[in-house]
Amino acid sequence: MSDRKLPRLLQTPAVILLLIWMLVPLSLTLYFSFIRYVLNNLRRPEWTTPSFSNWRGLGNYEFVLNSKDFLFAIQNSLLIVGSILFLTVILGVAIAVMINKAFPGRGIVRVLLISPFFVMPAVNAVLWINMILDPVLGLQGLAVGGINSVIASLQNAPLVGWFFSLWPQLEPISFRATQTSAYAVIIMVTWQWTPFAVLIFMTSLQSEDQQQKEAAVLDGAGTWSQFRFLTLPHLSRPIAIVVMIQAIFHLSLYAEIEIVSRGNGNKNLPYLIGEFANNNIGAASATGIFAVILANIVAIFLLRMIGKTLME
Amino acid sequence: MAIVAETSRFGKLSRPVLAWVVGLLFFFPIFWLILTSFKTDADAVKPEFLIFFTPTLENYLNMTENYDYWRFATNSVITSVFATIFALAVGIPCAYAMAFNPSRATKDVLMWMLSTKMLPAAAVLYPMTFLTKSLGLFDTHFMVIVVLMLINLPIVIWMLFTYFKEIPKDIIEAGQMDGVSTWGEVKEILIPLAWGGIASTALLCFIFCWNEAYWTVRLTTTEAATLSKLIEGNRAPEGLFFGRLSAVSAAAVGPIIVLGWFCQKQLVQGLTFGAVK
Numbered sequence: 254m255s256d257r258k259l260p261r262l263l264q265t266p267a268v269i270l271l272l273i274w275m276l277v278p279l280s281l282t283l284y285f286s287f288i289r290y291v292l293n294n295l296r297r298p299e300w301t302t303p304s305f306s307n308w309r310g311l312g313n314y315e316f317v318l319n320s321k322d323f324l325f326a327i328q329n330s331l332l333i334v335g336s337i338l339f340l341t342v343i344l345g346v347a348i349a350v351m352i353n354k355a356f357p358g359r360g361i362v363r364v365l366l367i368s369p370f371f372v373m374p375a376v377n378a379v380l381w382i383n384m385i386l387d388p389v390l391g392l393q394g395l396a397v398g399g400i401n402s403v404i405a406s407l408q409n410a411p412l413v414g415w416f417f418s419l420w421p422q423l424e425p426i427s428f429r430a431t432q433t434s435a436y437a438v439i440i441m442v443t444w445q446w447t448p449f450a451v452l453i454f455m456t457s458l459q460s461e462d463q464q465q466k467e468a469a470v471l472d473g474a475g476t477w478s479q480f481r482f483l484t485l486p487h488l489s490r491p492i493a494i495v496v497m498i499q500a501i502f503h504l505s506l507y508a509e510i511e512i513v514s515r516g517n518g519n520k521n522l523p524y525l526i527g528e529f530a531n532n533n534i535g536a537a538s539a540t541g542i543f544a545v546i547l548a549n550i551v552a553i554f555l556l557r558m559i560g561k562t563l564m565e
Numbered sequence: 566m567a568i569v570a571e572t573s574r575f576g577k578l579s580r581p582v583l584a585w586v587v588g589l590l591f592f593f594p595i596f597w598l599i600l601t602s603f604k605t606d607a608d609a610v611k612p613e614f615l616i617f618f619t620p621t622l623e624n625y626l627n628m629t630e631n632y633d634y635w636r637f638a639t640n641s642v643i644t645s646v647f648a649t650i651f652a653l654a655v656g657i658p659c660a661y662a663m664a665f666n667p668s669r670a671t672k673d674v675l676m677w678m679l680s681t682k683m684l685p686a687a688a689v690l691y692p693m694t695f696l697t698k699s700l701g702l703f704d705t706h707f708m709v710i711v712v713l714m715l716i717n718l719p720i721v722i723w724m725l726f727t728y729f730k731e732i733p734k735d736i737i738e739a740g741q742m743d744g745v746s747t748w749g750e751v752k753e754i755l756i757p758l759a760w761g762g763i764a765s766t767a768l769l770c771f772i773f774c775w776n777e778a779y780w781t782v783r784l785t786t787t788e789a790a791t792l793s794k795l796i797e798g799n800r801a802p803e804g805l806f807f808g809r810l811s812a813v814s815a816a817a818v819g820p821i822i823v824l825g826w827f828c829q830k831q832l833v834q835g836l837t838f839g840a841v842k
Binding site for chain 1 (some may be wrong): 573576580581583584585587588589591594595597598601612615626653658659661662663665666668674676678679681683684685686689692693694696713718722735747772775778779780782783791792793797798801807810821822824831832833835836837838840841
């Protein structure tokens with residue numbers, strides 16, 4: 254066999270598989286997004302089978318754009334993704350810088366820190382929403398109850414009782430309402446993905462130019478200006494990468510929303526697609542195309558950055 | 566200069582303490598899950614048994630009875646193991662060809678492969694349901710394995726590619742001069758040299774398969790349902806079953822967390838597609 258043919262042959266299975274995986278479902282989505290296609294409709298049974306004769310043009314897109322759910326889902330997606338990105342990057346940089354220098358037990362701290370990342374999303378959500386955030390039985394509820402009973406006993410204390418009687422009783426927060434459950438999702442995903450950011454920033458910090466730092470110290474640069482003018486610029490690229498990778502992952506966040514928020518109105522794009530897909534396949538597909546466009550905007554930038562380092 | 570020395574002395578003491586506090590804080594939810602798993606369902610919601618309680622193994626012993634744990638765990642193992650094996654079987658030849666005989670298109674092919682990873686799964690939810698149902702593959706191990714393999718294939722190929730690229734080409738070429746066949750090349754030279762890389766790629770792929778929570782939830786009901794599906798199905802115990810739910814959750818994530826500790830370094834490469842070094 255010639256030099257050129259064999260390498261190509263070896264790549265063929267992977268390329269064909271991924272080609273099918275990418276093209277077949279996506280072209281079906283595209284097709285369904287242009288036709289009237291519902292799973293149940295007694296009056297118009299012809300709409301329940303996909304066919305070109307049910308062509309609807311851009312009608313599904315118009316329907317989706319005009320639905321209140323869609324705007325809310327986009328807003329909510331951006332709130333959730335944006336907050337997670339903000340929190341994980343801040344926490345990630347702070348923690349990475351903190352544990353970059355050797356200290357006793359550093360290895361163990363690293364292991365403790367990275368662990369949340371390996372928790373499966375379903376367990377993450379079940380654990381946080383029940384055992385930790387539940388307003389009555391979770392740690393939150395127990396903590397609020399504990400604080401309240403301390404305050405109550407202080408109110409009966411002599412001399413200072415009148416002062417503490419001015420204190421309010423604390424109300425636990427229910428994380429199962431529309432808005433608060435979005436916060437619950439932000440908390441649990443930030444917990445899971447901060448380790449990821451820490452890991453990447455730490456890897457990057459290890460390649461930081463130490464001589465430059467020593468020179469800065471000799472020049473009398475303080476800790477803060479070292480961080481501001483040397484470390485932070487060094488981290489700018491990893492920060493950009495962490496932001497983009499997380500954006501792509503979190504735009505398709507699903508299990509956490511499904512577990513925390515089923516039926517309470519807190520939805521993001523994937524969840525809305527799931528809801529539409531219970532009946533209105535046309536709308537679900539049009540929403541899917543919007544999700545693809547949104548992800549692509551991020552992906553193009555990310556792929557460019559990866560491409561630069563690829564063949565080095 | 567005195568000020569610098571002062572802050573660094575303060576830093577010397579406070580930094581490790583703070584680092585330990587943060588580390589323990591991040592681990593706390595997992596610790597709490599494990600702790601709760603040793604409480605009875607009744608004790609788990611009583612404030613007086615918050616930390617001091619009589620530990621019991623009953624939640625773990627009744628896992629089969631309560632949740633049919635082993636059936637879901639077996640499905641998770643089967644689907645993750647086979648998806649990993651198939652991903653390697655397809656990925657190793659591909660990455661080998663790309664690393665040792667790169668063409669002008671190699672970079673573009675790799676980038677394109679990564680781009681498939683960036684498609685939001687939800688966008689193709691209904692078509693996938695439709696296809697699997699009309700092919701009679703809905704809720705089968707086969708389908709879950711295929712999907713898990715496909716979503717991880719780009720990462721597998723990418724990681725293997727970066728490992729293979731590190732192997733000096735001369736070694737392979739010397740083998741060619743000696744008249745070793747391509748298969749011999751792979752078996753005698755490549756695999757022994759890249760063994761560590763292949764193993765860590767496999768480990769990472771396995772972890773990702775195990776934790777996958779979109780397709781495993783949407784494309785299964787009972788037969789091929791994995792642990793993700795099991796936990797998702799018991800999402801709201803209303804405080805009644807915190808103990809037993811914690812036990813089954815701990816059993817679902819425990820092994821993977823331990824495996825994860827062994828591949829922290831590879832994780833960076835696998836998740837950033839090598840863009841951070």
